[in-house]
Each structure stands twice: as structure tokens, then as C-alpha cells.
Amino acid sequence: MREVVIQIPTIEAEQNIEIDVRINGKNKTIKYRVEIVNWEEKSPSSEDRVKVLKQVIMEHDKDWQLVQIGAPTEENIPVMFRKRS
Numbered sequence: 001m002r003e004v005v006i007q008i009p010t011i012e013a014e015q016n017i018e019i020d021v022r023i024n025g026k027n028k029t030i031k032y033r034v035e036i037v038n039w040e041e042k043s044p045s046s047e048d049r050v051k052v053l054k055q056v057i058m059e060h061d062k063d064w065q066l067v068q069i070g071a072p073t074e075e076n077i078p079v080m081f082r083k084r085s
Helices: 046-059
Strands: 015-023 026-039 064-069 074-082
Touching: 026 046, 046 074
Parallel strands: none
Antiparallel strands: 015 026, 026 074, 064 074
16 A cells, blocks of 8 residues: 655644545545553663564554554654554
8 A cells, every 4th residue: 555644743642543535536534543652661772672662563452553663762652553444
């Protein structure tokens, strides 16, 4: 599937986003979920960050697929999922 980039306002953690689109004349709602994953410790190593991310992705609801991992900060990282159709 091709991707279209749409700028959305800054949102809080654990937010759902619904986007209505028309594809070949047919309406479709695409649902996204943004989660902010906090690191388990302050200033974790790269290996610890990867472990936390892997755990979040592996344990996530299988009705949602990983779409994007955002830029990490010292405290957290945003992760975006899309509802499977």
C-alpha cells in the first residue's frame, strides 16, 4: 500500500486517530493509534531501548500493525500502529 503523509496536531499519549479517505470513489476510514513508550530507566543504553521496544511491539494487540517508530528522546519514544482492515 502506498503511504500518504498527513500532518496532524500534536497529540497526547495513547490517542486514536481516524482518517476518512476516498479511494477510487469509495469511502474508507483508516484508524491509527499513537503510543508513547517510556523507558524503564533514566538514560538507558541502546540495547535497553531496543529491548523495551521489542517487548512493546511483540505484546501489542495483533489487530494493529506497526507503522512507524518515531524519534526517541531521553525519556520515551512514540510508536504508531494502524488498525488492520
